[in-house]
Amino acid sequence: MVLIIVLAIVAGMALSAQAAINGQLGERVGVVQSALLTFTVGTVVTALLIFFFEPPYQATLLTVPKWQLAGALFGIVYMVVMVAAIPRVGVAIATVATILGQMVMSLVIDTLGWLDNAPIELNYWRLAAMLAVACALVCIYLANQQQEHVNE
Amino acid sequence: MNALFVFLIVMAGMGLSFEAGLLGPLGEQVGHLWATLSIFGVGAALLWLIRFFTPQTTLQGWQSVPKWQLTGGFLGPIYVVALTLSTPVLGVAMTMICVLLGQITKSFAIDYFGWFGMPRRATRPLRVVALGCIVLALLFTYLGAR
Numbered sequence: 001m002v003l004i005i006v007l008a009i010v011a012g013m014a015l016s017a018q019a020a021i022n023g024q025l026g027e028r029v030g031v032v033q034s035a036l037l038t039f040t041v042g043t044v045v046t047a048l049l050i051f052f053f054e055p056p057y058q059a060t061l062l063t064v065p066k067w068q069l070a071g072a073l074f075g076i077v078y079m080v081v082m083v084a085a086i087p088r089v090g091v092a093i094a095t096v097a098t099i100l101g102q103m104v105m106s107l108v109i110d111t112l113g114w115l116d117n118a119p120i121e122l123n124y125w126r127l128a129a130m131l132a133v134a135c136a137l138v139c140i141y142l143a144n145q146q147q148e149h150v151n152e
Numbered sequence: 153m154n155a156l157f158v159f160l161i162v163m164a165g166m167g168l169s170f171e172a173g174l175l176g177p178l179g180e181q182v183g184h185l186w187a188t189l190s191i192f193g194v195g196a197a198l199l200w201l202i203r204f205f206t207p208q209t210t211l212q213g214w215q216s217v218p219k220w221q222l223t224g225g226f227l228g229p230i231y232v233v234a235l236t237l238s239t240p241v242l243g244v245a246m247t248m249i250c251v252l253l254g255q256i257t258k259s260f261a262i263d264y265f266g267w268f269g270m271p272r273r274a275t276r277p278l279r280v281v282a283l284g285c286i287v288l289a290l291l292f293t294y295l296g297a298r
Contacts, residue, residue, distance in 0.1 A: 011234030012254020039196035041225020072194035074167035101165020125296025136285035
């Protein structure tokens with residue numbers, strides 16, 4: 001479990017490095033084209049990995065229920081919403097609103113076991129964790145706001 | 153005023169959790185790399201269509217873009233594969249908290265060292281407090297999962 005936790009943290013680091021790189025690229029070529037490039041390279045890399053490393057499974061992407069393939073839509077909708085909203089609400093609010101949405105929905109999915117996930121009981125520890133995230137959000141918001149103030 | 157947009161972003165953030173929640177069970181059934189391919193394949197196809205049918209600035213000089221700026225695509229699969237591996241074990245909420253922790257620490261480093269051509273800036277004390285809160289949240293979910 002600890003190993004998986006480390007893996008997920010590293011994934012977050014990769015995500016933020018990717019955001020920094022894509023931000024630079026996006027300024028030059030536009031958001032859609034930089035995202036397209038990212039997804040294309042990602043597709044190619046994943047395809048290569050599948051060819052050489054993926055063991056065979058009984059089910060395939062073509063046999064699972066179609067709604068299970070909808071994941072990419074949410075990523076793209078998120079991207080479009082952010083592009084439209086950030087000029088209007090600023091990065092500080094956008095960041096906090098994103099994390100708020102993520103946390104609320106992930107609790108719902110975990111607790112109710114939506115989307116075929118194993119249900120996880122909502123205990124006091126998890127509620128305390130959400131409280132801590134809320135504190136972090138307040139700090140992130142204030143810090144980002146100072147930042148924007150300085151940039152003006 | 154902008155309440156509508158804030159609401160939209162919250163919904164979009166919920167969508168990200170949905171994506172993670174879909175990926176875990178999908179990866180268990182068809183393989184983690186195949187699940188990852190479904191994200192990138194569908195995403196690339198849709199983005200290609202969006203690019204094709206919306207006005208875009210004409211591309212001048214892909215050649216002049218520094219090559220390292222094209223490497224973002226190598227990092228994306230790391231994230232998606234990790235999501236498919238970890239949501240079945242940790243649950244969606246704990247996975248999201250881990251990702252958040254990684255993001256915040258890495259942004260510290262990026263800001264502090266000025267990596268990837270970002271301007272260097274000093275670490276703000278408030279961000280350190282935020283990081284502390286997230287570590288605490290991770291600890292709490294860990295205790296709650298035992």
